[in-house]
Amino acid sequence: MARSPWVPPAYHPGELDRALLPLCGPEPLLPPLGVNPEPLLARAVELDVFPLVFHRLRRSPHWLHGCVSPAWEERFRSNAARNLLLDTEQERILRSLRAAGVGAFPLKGTRLAARLYADLALRAQVDVDLYVAPEQLPAALGALEADGYRRLTAVGLPAERLAATGDEFTSECSLEKLGQPMPILVELHWRLLPLPAKDLLSAGEKGGLPEELDFLYLCVQASADRWGTLKTLVDLAHWVRRQPPDWDKLAAAAERLGRARVLSVTLQVLLHYFDLQIPEWVPARLAPAVSQALPRAAVANPFVPAPPLSPAATHRLRSALQERRRDRVRYAAFLLRPTASDLAALPLPRALGFLYWGVRWLRLAGVLNAGDEREPALAGVRG
Amino acid sequence: MSLAGKVRAARDVVFRELGGEMVLLNLKTGVYYGLNETGAQMWSLLVELHDPAQVVSALAGEYAAERAHLERDLKALVTALREKGLLDVEEA
Numbered sequence: 001m002a003r004s005p006w007v008p009p010a011y012h013p014g015e016l017d018r019a020l021l022p023l024c025g026p027e028p029l030l031p032p033l034g035v036n037p038e039p040l041l042a043r044a045v046e047l048d049v050f051p052l053v054f055h056r057l058r059r060s061p062h063w064l065h066g067c068v069s070p071a072w073e074e075r076f077r078s079n080a081a082r083n084l085l086l087d088t089e090q091e092r093i094l095r096s097l098r099a100a101g102v103g104a105f106p107l108k109g110t111r112l113a114a115r116l117y118a119d120l121a122l123r124a125q126v127d128v129d130l131y132v133a134p135e136q137l138p139a140a141l142g143a144l145e146a147d148g149y150r151r152l153t154a155v156g157l158p159a160e161r162l163a164a165t166g167d168e169f170t171s172e173c174s175l176e177k178l179g180q181p182m183p184i185l186v187e188l189h190w191r192l193l194p195l196p197a198k199d200l201l202s203a204g205e206k207g208g209l210p211e212e213l214d215f216l217y218l219c220v221q222a223s224a225d226r227w228g229t230l231k232t233l234v235d236l237a238h239w240v241r242r243q244p245p246d247w248d249k250l251a252a253a254a255e256r257l258g259r260a261r262v263l264s265v266t267l268q269v270l271l272h273y274f275d276l277q278i279p280e281w282v283p284a285r286l287a288p289a290v291s292q293a294l295p296r297a298a299v300a301n302p303f304v305p306a307p308p309l310s311p312a313a314t315h316r317l318r319s320a321l322q323e324r325r326r327d328r329v330r331y332a333a334f335l336l337r338p339t340a341s342d343l344a345a346l347p348l349p350r351a352l353g354f355l356y357w358g359v360r361w362l363r364l365a366g367v368l369n370a371g372d373e374r375e376p377a378l379a380g381v382r383g
Numbered sequence: 384m385s386l387a388g389k390v391r392a393a394r395d396v397v398f399r400e401l402g403g404e405m406v407l408l409n410l411k412t413g414v415y416y417g418l419n420e421t422g423a424q425m426w427s428l429l430v431e432l433h434d435p436a437q438v439v440s441a442l443a444g445e446y447a448a449e450r451a452h453l454e455r456d457l458k459a460l461v462t463a464l465r466e467k468g469l470l471d472v473e474e475a
Binding site: 084 | 401402408415417
């Protein structure tokens with residue numbers, strides 16, 4: 001496959017990671033006899049791939065029963081029970097939102113686990129992620145709050161204002177249901193990919209994105225973590241191997257939405273770690289989108305925790321991932337718009353809403369403290 | 384307890400085959416339980432037939448085990464599930 005200038009960082013895995021990576025792949029290879037399962041499982045927990053690794057080891061012929069702590073078995077079962085709870089709650093919430101006239105659909109989560117692994121127990125999950133159209137965010141929040149959920153973010157911010165903020169990386173509102181034996185977290189998202197609202201609304205009514213957009217969404221999620229989250233790479237590798245996407249449709253969608261760069265890097269990263277069959281013409285077709293170099297820190301190593309990027313570096317990277325000039329301009333304009341954090345920090349009457357633009361720009365310039373907002377300000381950042 | 388009563392999955396209990404075992408979860412209490420293949424079969428028959436005595440007969444037709452042995456195992460399972468609030472039992 002043709003390589004772009006953006007190659008994943010040098011990968012010099014230790015013994016544990018050399019055993020772990022093939023065990024997570026879509027065609028799992030068992031570790032050699034003699035590898036101690038205890039540290040291997042602990043490493044799988046660190047990398048958030050424990051359920052898949054434990055399940056595969058347990059079923060392997062040389063897994064020695066009784067040689068590992070029973071706590072692993074309990075951890076696996078606890079994850080399975082939690083996913084069952086989240087799946088049940090997700091279906092209940094979707095029914096409740098439909099009754100409120102909101103067309104929502106799940107992102108990732110148990111639906112992805114069922115699709116890729118045919119078993120909810122094999123993927124770790126902490127919350128229920130749902131997409132709702134921005135126009136329907138107020139109704140969705142109203143329905144969830146009536147159901148006992150309380151906002152953890154954007155508390156007190158009118159939903160109509162919240163719906164006007166965020167981009168595909170930052171449009172999210174977290175809610176928690178209290179008084180449950182296991183706390184349930186829900187995250188609502190209202191922007192995905194640069195898709196027109198009517199397309200997303202229509203996807204909501206149909207219960208989900210078309211397959212190629214769903215795959216592309218997961219690629220964008222991988223890029224948000226600089227391809228440094230092993231769990232996401234494992235998901236994508238299973239998808240490519242077990243249910244190969246319609247490559248022509250996928251490439252066309254990526255080109256149409258200005259995400260060919262993200263798709264191209266994702267496929268290169270996947271090929272770096274996994275043995276996958278991707279038709280030669282796919283990277284060749286995407287090559288024009290990757291002719292320009294990405295910042296050196298663009299792609300992280302999933303086995304070595306990287307320090308978080310500075311806010312400026314994050315923005316530079318996200319801007320560099322926009323392959324079209326108009327998307328880069330749109331991203332720059334987005335940075336100047338008030339964020340949910342700006343709105344929540346200083347409640348102002350609607351008539352004074354224009355002042356939020358000043359707050360945003362002062363925050364960007366570093367004059368005001370950016371606080372702990374998810375969309376980092378450029379304050380105090382060296383180039 | 385005897386096997387003469389009627390049983391049913393407790394209200395708010397969901398169950399599904401996950402990770403090679405049957406996982407039972409009480410949504411209200413958060414209590415969960417994993418059943419191996421034999422336990423899963425007993426559970427499926429209990430929620431289908433509601434009658435432990437019939438479950439023993441069904442199992443006896445499938446396993447080459449003594450009826451008394453099956454009864455003892457089923458009683459132990461029913462007792463455990465009842466104590467965990469996963470199974471309701473109406474004593475006869």
